Amino acid sequence: MKAITVKPGKVGVEIKDIELKQIKNKIKVRTISTGICGTDREIVYNELNFVKPEEGDYLILGHEALGIIEESIENSIFKEGDLVVPMVRRPGNCKLCKIGRQDYCLDGNFIEAGIRGKNGFMCEYFYEDEKYLVKINKSIQEYAVLVEPLKNVMKIVEVFNFLKNRVSWECDDSTYSCKGAWIFGTGPEGILISLVFKSLGLITTIVNRHPLPTNILDFLDINGIEFFNSSSDDWSKKLKDYPMDVAIDAAGTTEIFNQIIEHINNNGIIILFGTKGSGSIEKGEFITKIVDKNLSIAGSEDGSKLHYIQASNYLENYAPKQNIKNLITGIYKPEDIWILKEKPKDEIKSIIKWS
Numbered sequence: 233m234k235a236i237t238v239k240p241g242k243v244g245v246e247i248k249d250i251e252l253k254q255i256k257n258k259i260k261v262r263t264i265s266t267g268i269c270g271t272d273r274e275i276v277y278n279e280l281n282f283v284k285p286e287e288g289d290y291l292i293l294g295h296e297a298l299g300i301i302e303e304s305i306e307n308s309i310f311k312e313g314d315l316v317v318p319m320v321r322r323p324g325n326c327k328l329c330k331i332g333r334q335d336y337c338l339d340g341n342f343i344e345a346g347i348r349g350k351n352g353f354m355c356e357y358f359y360e361d362e363k364y365l366v367k368i369n370k371s372i373q374e375y376a377v378l379v380e381p382l383k384n385v386m387k388i389v390e391v392f393n394f395l396k397n398r399v400s401w402e403c404d405d406s407t408y409s410c411k412g413a414w415i416f417g418t419g420p421e422g423i424l425i426s427l428v429f430k431s432l433g434l435i436t437t438i439v440n441r442h443p444l445p446t447n448i449l450d451f452l453d454i455n456g457i458e459f460f461n462s463s464s465d466d467w468s469k470k471l472k473d474y475p476m477d478v479a480i481d482a483a484g485t486t487e488i489f490n491q492i493i494e495h496i497n498n499n500g501i502i503i504l505f506g507t508k509g510s511g512s513i514e515k516g517e518f519i520t521k522i523v524d525k526n527l528s529i530a531g532s533e534d535g536s537k538l539h540y541i542q543a544s545n546y547l548e549n550y551a552p553k554q555n556i557k558n559l560i561t562g563i564y565k566p567e568d569i570w571i572l573k574e575k576p577k578d579e580i581k582s583i584i585k586w587s
């Protein structure tokens with residue numbers, strides 16, 4: 233079968249022919265589509281130091297996928313023809329991994345498909361333990377490849393709901409209509425976060441240091457999400473109508489963190505998701521602000537099986553309303569491996585179609 237592979241430790245990506253052995257008690261899944269994200273391109277450019285093969289010297293790339301069951305196993309809840317999304321992270325042996333919360337792994341001894349120690353899904357078929365498959369409704373087939381990135385957002389919402397219990401957060405009509413969410417970063421993850429916070433009823437603003445292509449601006453506009461250019465727009469003017477009560481960073485620069493601490497309202501919640509951290513954080517006055525404003529700051533990584541299910545339910549409910557199919561800006565063939573090296577200018581989410 234065709235598979236897109238990398239050699240961990242080396243720059244480059246290739247398409248090659250690999251045969252997988254049938255594995256007992258595992259379900260055969262035929263790949264329908266795989267999504268491409270920043271992590272895949274970082275792996276291709278050898279920018280991540282934790283990338284590991286499953287065996288040999290190559291790794292099949294790809295952790296965002298949708299597949300169809302080709303051969304099930306006895307007594308399985310899955311039958312041939314069912315649509316499934318495979319989970320990325322697989323548990324190690326710690327206490328939290330053992331209860332399915334490998335997203336909160338205590339010791340880092342988990343593996344991740346297409347990233348560390350396990351082949352991914354950019355291939356024509358794969359064998360999978362049914363425990364790590366999430367059943368998908370056929371009505372969302374067109375964009376179900378977004379379930380994987382969206383499950384990270386569902387975990388962010390879980391973190392948000394936990395932190396806002398510190399103090400009464402509701403507006404005087406019991407909703408969040410007077411509260412504002414600011415999302416930093418306009419990649420697919422940032423856009424998905426802004427859609428979900430908009431659906432929770434918050435005034436939602438998304439931020440980048442650069443102007444956005446028209447297709448992204450139009451998408452945000454029809455969804456009632458405000459765009460703020462942090463290099464050229466006026467902060468204080470914008471904050472009057474678009475309050476910052478929760479700030480979610482999907483970009484990861486320390487410059488952004490400094491801006492958030494400066495502008496967020498009292499009792500604000502900051503959730504950090506982006507990891508491209510560089511630069512340093514100003515101390516002193518900065519710490520005083522965190523204390524004086526009663527800020528809650530949390531990191532959030534990955535998500536559990538429950539979050540995959542919530543992501544799938546979200547797409548069933550909101551994809552038609554929020555035109556989520558328009559997030560897929562390019563559909564490519566497995567042979568188009570250049571797409572793993574170059575990001576098209578108007579890209580939100582590029583996908584590879586396998587069958």
Ligand SMILES: [Zn+2]
Nearest residue numbers: 326329337338
């Ligand atoms: Zn663990």
